[in-house]
Amino acid sequence: MTMTGKTHSATAAAAAAAALMVSLMVSATASSPPMGLSGCVTRCGDMEVPYPFGIGPAANCSLPGFSLTCDDDGDGTRALRLGTLQVMGIDLYNATMTVVHSGDINISAAGSDASGGYGALFDSGGLGDDDGPYRLGRENELTVLSCNTAATLTNGNATMSGCFTLCDARYGSAGYPLSSGCNGVGCCRAPIVTDLEVAEGKKQPAVYGVQMRWFGVNRSADLQRGPVHVLVAKQGWFDGQFGSDVLFSHPPKLARMAVPVWLEWEVAAAAPGSDDTRDCGAGARGGYTCSCSVGYQGNPYLPDGCKDIDECEHKEEHGCFGQCNNTQGWFQCSCPPGTQGNHEMPGGCVNSSALKSVV
Ligand SMILES: *[C@@H]1O[C@H](CO)[C@@H](O)[C@H](O)[C@H]1NC(C)=O
Numbered sequence: 316m317t318m319t320g321k322t323h324s325a326t327a328a329a330a331a332a333a334a335l336m337v338s339l340m341v342s343a344t345a346s347s348p349p350m351g352l353s354g355c356v357t358r359c360g361d362m363e364v365p366y367p368f369g370i371g372p373a374a375n376c377s378l379p380g381f382s383l384t385c386d387d388d389g390d391g392t393r394a395l396r397l398g399t400l401q402v403m404g405i406d407l408y409n410a411t412m413t414v415v416h417s418g419d420i421n422i423s424a425a426g427s428d429a430s431g432g433y434g435a436l437f438d439s440g441g442l443g444d445d446d447g448p449y450r451l452g453r454e455n456e457l458t459v460l461s462c463n464t465a466a467t468l469t470n471g472n473a474t475m476s477g478c479f480t481l482c483d484a485r486y487g488s489a490g491y492p493l494s495s496g497c498n499g500v501g502c503c504r505a506p507i508v509t510d511l512e513v514a515e516g517k518k519q520p521a522v523y524g525v526q527m528r529w530f531g532v533n534r535s536a537d538l539q540r541g542p543v544h545v546l547v548a549k550q551g552w553f554d555g556q557f558g559s560d561v562l563f564s565h566p567p568k569l570a571r572m573a574v575p576v577w578l579e580w581e582v583a584a585a586a587p588g589s590d591d592t593r594d595c596g597a598g599a600r601g602g603y604t605c606s607c608s609v610g611y612q613g614n615p616y617l618p619d620g621c622k623d624i625d626e627c628e629h630k631e632e633h634g635c636f637g638q639c640n641n642t643q644g645w646f647q648c649s650c651p652p653g654t655q656g657n658h659e660m661p662g663g664c665v666n667s668s669a670l671k672s673v674v
């Protein structure tokens with residue numbers, strides 16, 4: 316869990332994580348606090364759409380940039396979309412979102428052989444180049460299948476990732492030598508760096524693309540070993556595809572596969588004040604993100620959206636085996652009147668007079 320823009324100590328963060336897990340378990344059973352503004356639709360199929368997200372252009376149901384569509388896909392299923400990207404999950408707690416796009420990145424073989432071509436990410440829309448709330452998250456990676464190429468992932472002028480693939484003649488033309496995994500021979504991968512020093516203090520666009528450069532000797536021989544595939548996907552996703560026929564079927568299935576990508580988001584505005592119930596802090600790009608304080612749950616982006624958790628409903632999970640008294644943000648535990656001992660363990664509170672008679 317990332318506590319964006321905040322300076323929690325390790326223990327506080329651990330407590331928050333524990334409280335969050337408990338609150339998630341509790342919210343499954345107890346009546347959940349509202350996730351959207353009143354009068355706004357907050358579901359699309361089985362997906363919850365919490366504010367600041369909203370469905371459609373309905374006034375005031377979402378914050379700028381957070382308007383999604385809920386499309387009827389014809390076969391009775393509904394798909395939540397951000398532009399053409401399908402939204403698979405929204406996480407309010409760490410301000411992330413999983414979307415899928417279709418297939419690998421289309422590299423256009425423009426210019427000379429050596430230029431290798433360029434491909435835009437999300438070229439079919441979605442993030443835009445304005446002050447939109449989204450950016451490619453750090454939990455993605457770049458994967459490149461090819462022979463003798465250098466690939467660079469850029470956002471505007473900033474370089475976010477890059478790697479080299481090499482192949483030598485002894486592998487022949489029987490496909491990429493993938494047996495050793497994606498280690499630089501026929502395939503390379505690299506993590507994505509988002510907090511670039513070069514980008515610090517500058518508003519970053521969200522115009523992602525991959526620039527390829529080819530440096531081999533015989534291009535047709537390199538291409539014979541397999542087509543160039545460039546992917547930006549959730550870390551580890553491509554590992555699951557090795558050994559399957561996604562690359563070598565004709566046409567490659569990869570081109571039609573749903574590829575998951577992590578996006579990070581933040582509200583593009585000045586942070587509202589924090590109070591006892593919620594914490595709002597500066598995000599990485601001049602906006603803000605919020606979370607409910609420890610002991611509260613709900614939607615921190617709604618006014619008064621974080622509600623006190625009644626820890627006493629599940630007091631044993633909070634280590635209370637005595638009399639539990641819920642308070643705003645936390646709870647008190649004590650042995651009931653007439654008993655004494657340790658209220659933090661089962662059976663720890665014992666009858667005071669029984670105790671006296673023993674002594
Ligand atoms: C965000 O939370 C989800 C589940 O709550 C988790 O799977 C994911 O790894 C988290 N991402 C980050 C960037 O912390």
Ligand SMILES: *[C@@H]1O[C@H](CO)[C@@H](O)[C@H](O)[C@H]1NC(C)=O
Nearest residue numbers: 352354372373374375376377
């Ligand atoms: C949306 O909110 C603004 C400001 O709070 C308000 O002036 C406007 O009437 C609202 N519009 C609708 C349709 O509720």
Ligand SMILES: *[C@@H]1O[C@H](CO)[C@@H](O)[C@H](O)[C@H]1NC(C)=O
Nearest residue numbers: 418420421422423424434570
């Ligand atoms: C890839 O890009 C080229 C050039 O822009 C275009 O002609 C082609 O249809 C695209 N292919 C796919 C599968 O989108």
Ligand SMILES: *[C@@H]1O[C@H](CO)[C@@H](O)[C@H](O)[C@H]1NC(C)=O
Nearest residue numbers: 470471472473517518519520
């Ligand atoms: C990118 O670089 C060009 C040339 O150095 C510069 O003119 C332009 O302002 C830069 N764009 C951004 C967004 O930094």
Ligand SMILES: *[C@@H]1O[C@H](CO)[C@@H](O)[C@H](O)[C@H]1NC(C)=O
Nearest residue numbers: 488532533534535536537539
């Ligand atoms: C390049 O490779 C192709 C296919 O393997 C081969 O037919 C061709 O002769 C090679 N060209 C040169 C200049 O080596």
Ligand SMILES: *[C@@H]1O[C@H](CO)[C@@H](O)[C@H](O)[C@H]1NC(C)=O
Nearest residue numbers: 638639640641642643647649
């Ligand atoms: C529970 O806590 C509240 C707030 O501290 C206090 O006012 C109240 O008297 C307590 N109730 C019991 C039964 O201890």
Ligand SMILES: *[C@@H]1O[C@H](CO)[C@@H](O)[C@H](O)[C@H]1NC(C)=O
Nearest residue numbers: 651652653654666667668669
């Ligand atoms: C404690 O024990 C005494 C004597 O056995 C009994 O009268 C009393 O009800 C008990 N109190 C509680 C709180 O169990």
